[in-house]
Amino acid sequence: MEIILKSRITEGLRILYNSEVSDDLVQIHETRKEFIGDFTLVVFPLLRFSKNTPEKTGETIGRYLMDTFPSVTGFNVIKGFLNLEISPSWWISCFGGMLAGDDLLGKCRSDDPETILIEYSSPNTNKPLHLGHIRNNLLGFSLYRILSACGHRVIKTNIVNDRGIHICKSMLAWQKYGKGETPAKSGIKGDHLVGKYYVLFEREYRKQADVLIADGMDPVEAKNNAPLLKEAREMLVKWEAGDPETMELWNMMNSWVYEGFNETYRKLGVDFDKIYYESDTYKTGRDIIYNALQEGLLHENGDSSIWADLTDEGLDQKLLLRSDGTAVYMTQDIGTAVLRHEEFGFDRCIYVVGNEQNYHFQVLKAILKKMNYTWSEGLYHFSYGMVELPEGRMKSREGVIVDADDLIAEMIETAREVSLELGKLSDFPGNEKGEIYRKIGLAALKYFILKVDPKKNMTFNPAESIDFNGNTGPFIQYTYARIRSVFRKAEEAGITFSRNISLTVGAGAKEIQLIKLLRRFAFTVTEAAKTYSPALIANYCYDLAREYNQFYHDFTILGETDQTVRDLRMGLSEITGKVLSTGMLLLGIEMPERM
């Protein structure tokens, strides 16, 4: 409609003022609620063509549209805004399309589908996942759903950071203090068990350093000379050399961790098409760097370390291989990127990684460009904000952390408590109830995180549990459950409805309002894909649920005696339910039939 109006207006301006007006000056948007009308034309930009006051210009254009365009049934001009009223029958017929089974996301399909690789999660194998990872996983997975909905081929990947000194720390601590403890024996989830030894290492290591400092050693030196750290370094050397015993330990403990991670991923409802391991890709990175060095794209320092000079890009020198030939983080990321491009030939590669690594990705892109990989243009760092506690950042080394598994369990438990308190689902068998609590608890968590603009830091206060009322996931689920309930009741009563809504049905303002909002869904999804923002969809779903709840409260649906009106209201309920569940699915949130 906006497009038609726009072309009509452009045409009108040609006739009325003999002026060719460029497209972007004809600004049309939906009329704000507090004014009468459906669409609004901003007339200010057109004054230079009309050479008249905003009021007169609006009047003239409004009159022209009334006379030439039957769908426009009225207009008013307020302070330079021309509000156009569109005939209800246009809205009804627009809604009729949705009811007839038009693909809700049809308008989102890209004309130019791309292959998009998306990396998210990226855990270290020395400790369990925490709230920061939850935000990462949810954003990554939701972007996957959104971009897929827009017709792209999207590949979900994970890169596991399974090598480095931090892994050796937990291995060493387990070797020293573990007494053969395993997940099976202790009943502790694998990733938590390994995490326990990581924390233990840090504690013992700090004790040793403190002793050295007490003996009069310089603090920096003491931290470097603590026996435990030396042992960990030796272990890393053994690992790099492929020492069988070390490798065996490494494999065993990693397998525990992966089992633990998989459980968390499953609970969270995310998955991957392809998992890369840093222990594989760093070697590729090293080879690539040696090649690039030979081609003269990189340079060697006096101590035989290898560097990229990025001063042309306004960046610094960046180390790529240490003087002893071992790899750094960047080395591995270069390898991974090249491997991925060889394997998938992506158009875009989206890295879902926190904003603390903005510089890293700027450098990564610059280095790949310097190495003449033209596809590096398609790399995009989806930089999201940190999740902070009221006291500040989470610190895993100090145990100031919100554990992912604990939080998920807590949310489900809270869902159960709230439900019991409200006396819901009392006639349900236990296992079905459990499934609903799970959906609700996860929805609360996921929505809480996804409704926030990704690039902003957000605060999580463990003391105040996540809400279940107001602008929340359960609120939207509740709206959906209500709709389902209406249809169950309709079935019981033998009420069916016709999807051929009469164009002359007596639709009220609230019904039209809902139609307008429903119509905006596809636009919102497109916008969310363009701006990489699941938050837009979350907030849209909330608006729609609120609008529907008002409607539901003020009007009867099944009790309506005028059948054409009842058809319309049932139709609105059906589409609202579909849009809500489709929208929430794009966020990775499931909807319960009852709650």
Added chain:
RNA sequence: GGUCCUAUAGUUCAAUGGAUAGAACGAAGGUUUCCUAAACCUUAGAUCCAGGUUCGAUUCCUGGUGGGACUACCA
């Protein structure tokens, strides 16, 4: 020092450069013989500061101030 991000009710979040800045939580009050009250309705409450561009700025630009991150031969 340099680079990047950010600043909106008491709190947590919204607002393609458009009209009277929206919600939620919290506070105060109200709605249930009727399709699920996890709902609905009232009331009180906010754009960090100073300039600039514009018919119009929460939004764009410049400069301050506050918060965060990065600037490792850690990952």
